[in-house]
Amino acid sequence: MPKGMTIAEAILARAGGKARVEPGEIVDAKVDRAMSHDNGALVAKHFAEIGVEKVWDKDRIVLLMDHRVPANDIKTAEGHKKIREFVAKQGIPNFFDIKEGICHQVFPEHGYALPGQLIVGTDSHTTTYGAVGAMSTGIGATEMAGVWATGSLWLMVPKSFKFNVKGKFPKGAYPKDLILKIIGDLKADGADYASCEFYGPAIDAMTVGGRMTICNMSMEMGAKSAICPPDKKVFDYLKGRAKGKYEPVYAAKDAAYEKTFDYDVSALEPMVAAPHTVDNVKPLKDVAGTKINQAIIGSCTNGRLEDLKEGAAILKGKTIYKDVRLIVAPASREVLLAAMKDGTMDIYVRAGAVVINPGCGPCLGAHEGIMAAGERCISSTNRNFKGRMGDPASEVYLASPAAVAASALEGAIADPRGYLK
Amino acid sequence: MKGKVWKYGDDVNTDVILPGRYLSNYDAKFLASHAMEDIDKEFAPNVKQGDIVVGGRNFGCGSSREQAATCLTAAGVQAVVAKSFARIFYRNAINLGLPVIQAPELVEKLQKGDEVELDMEKGTVKLMRTGESVAFKSLPPFIMELLRDGGLIPHLKKQMAEKKGISQP
The missing domain is CATH 3.30.499.10 (Aconitase, domain 3)
Incomplete structure (x- = not known):
């Protein structure tokens, strides 16, 4: 009997149109949403080089500006101008100018990050959306130009790591301290190419925001994605926000994890x-x-x-x-x-x-x-x-x-x- | 193609390959003039066409900025050899037509300033200092095709042209 799939595997199988996938396999995956910030100007430049007139699906692209807002120099101002022109030309509805905030906060707040989805973004901390049960990962500007043109990209199915976190956070210790502790243990390449899934009572008790901190910083140990299984807290958060329907994806009971790590936050210190x-x-x-x-x-x-x-x-x-x-x-x-x-x-x-x-x-x-x-x-x-x-x-x-x-x-x-x- | 080795340690991150303060300028030559400057001020002024950057574990970790790969190609770097790569840099390099070679044993043999001859098609690096030729695991065929095409953009352009060719008898 083949083993069941982890969350990342199940999402990539769905996005790749396959019944099941194995770690190491390469899938041609269709993305649900594509996010770019200020570097959208560079993506637009590469997109023009490909020579396609229109983006593959204007409703699936989210563009905003957050890195240098308001523009800090002339080059940035030129980039911002190019993004506004591109948005107008392509008729992209999901665009936020300089007032809205940081992509990884604005994207979930506006309900673009949904459970079970495959999301790519031109920012390494795109892993953040795993907090709502999405598989989300960072790519470069050239690659995003390819996504804008075709709606898909090749992805290697990552091996999965499982983190079981128990205990109650003591006074003065927070999700940030937990993820720093984990990164210190695993080191900067400890989760290279891996999808990290976070389980346990301490994760269940955590706010969606706390989970965002964990998923965001998992990138700092090389993770391709970081995912918490979506629960009632996530569904409540998404009420009135979610842009479209979604189908939560969970790991099979017999899902295969390459490594398992156990943490207890009861004695965690700053x-x-x-x-x-x-x-x-x-x-x-x-x-x-x-x-x-x-x-x-x-x-x-x-x-x-x-x-x-x-x-x-x-x-x-x-x-x-x-x-x-x-x-x-x-x-x-x-x-x-x-x-x-x-x-x-x-x-x-x-x-x-x-x-x-x-x-x-x-x-x-x-x-x-x-x-x-x-x-x-x-x-x-x-x-x-x-x-x-x-x-x-x-x-x-x-x-x-x-x-x-x-x-x-x-x-x-x-x-x-x-x-x- | 022959080139000189520039060798660095583990966890060379994209912030030091191309500092954030230069990110808003997309001119490749400008980016090349600041490549590696926060860890090696000698690199940008002295790197030559065909040179090779060698790193330890987790080369290219951190920010997804593809200017980290752009600045190296624009500086003339022929390939990056490392014990391992961080995933976003690895993809960016391939998509920009910069060969990335994961070969821990090869990294051990290379010293700063070594002259080497790289053959991507054969999957070998010849070390002029010793005359030794070291083989490395070649990249999958579809990645080699991307690299031969010069990266993702020319590759997609070629694909689209081929599609058009079929639909127009």
Whole structure:
């Protein structure tokens, strides 16, 4: 008897028009949705080179701008202009200009990420949509031009890893700390080409947003996709959002996983990824007291309302350290509106934070918080590579929004647990 | 084609291959002039047509930016050899016509500055320093076809032209 399929295998079998697929097999897969951000300008350039008049299906393409919004230089402005022209020419209805926020927040918020779907995006953190039970993965701009022309691409069926996560998160530890811990254990290539599926009571108890953090950062250990089985929380989240019908896909009881990992979050403590790799993970206490110049709360990893509230709970009624720049970037307009309404933004502004517009902001070192040589930042974002946030001689530590907030108060890397009742 | 080896370690990420601050300019020559600058300032000014970049494990990890592959091809790099590749870079390289060779044993034998002769069709690298010829596992036929066509765009153009040819007797 052949074994049953994992979620990734079942989705790729459906997208490839096959009854079943095996890891290593190459399928010509039809995609359900294709997402591009600012680099859509580069995709459009390649698309024109192919010589096709119209995209394969204008309703399945989602375009937005988030990396450098509003445009930070003339080249970016030209790119944005090209995207707007392309959208108008092709009549693409699913387009969001600079006001809406980060692709990986806006895409699910507007109901484009659906359980059981195959989604490709020209961004490595496209893995985020696994939080709602989709198989989603990052591709390059040239490849996306091919998708726009044909609606399909070749994909190798990945091997699947299973993560069983049990226990209750202790005070001061969050999904971000869990995924940092996992990346530290598996290392930057530990899940190369693999689809990671997350199960267990700790995942079930997690918000959809927390699952997005986990799926988003699984990319940092090389994962092709990261998927949580969709449950009632996901279906509730999608109510009033979902663009179209969907059919959840689950793994067979006898599905074959190449590796299984067991985690218990009961004793999890605040973690950091120290410079200059995401897998350079250590307990926060090992680097506590390290001076910082900048602190950032935001990004597709941790810029949702729950993340902003996590930081605000620590900053409420306090003022940040005099020599620290705290930058807050809500992940989307929806998040910003909610954070204004419930008083979260008020706390940040009073504490001395600089609130910037929804978008990728300083995460990739494009604008809105670039660092000089010798400067150091603690950030709730997803990468700490050399030169990522500015000068190659600057440093980035990755941590939870709570740890970033506590550090902004002290001017040095600080344990958030001391500030939590 | 003969070329010189530029050797690096494990986990060379796309942020150091082509820093984010240069991403909004799509000019390939401009991108090439900044290739690898955050880990090797000597690379961009000195790399020559036909040179080979050699990496350790997980070459090209991180951001999906295909400019990381574009900047290397535009700089004249003939191929990237590594112990393993991160998946998005691997696909981007092939789609842009840049051969990627996964060959851990070969990586061990190559030193910075070595002169080598690469034959993609035969699947061999000749190391001039020792005269040794090392074979590597060749890429699947459909990927070799993509590379011969010069990448995905010319490949798709060719396919579309062939389709038209059939429909017009």
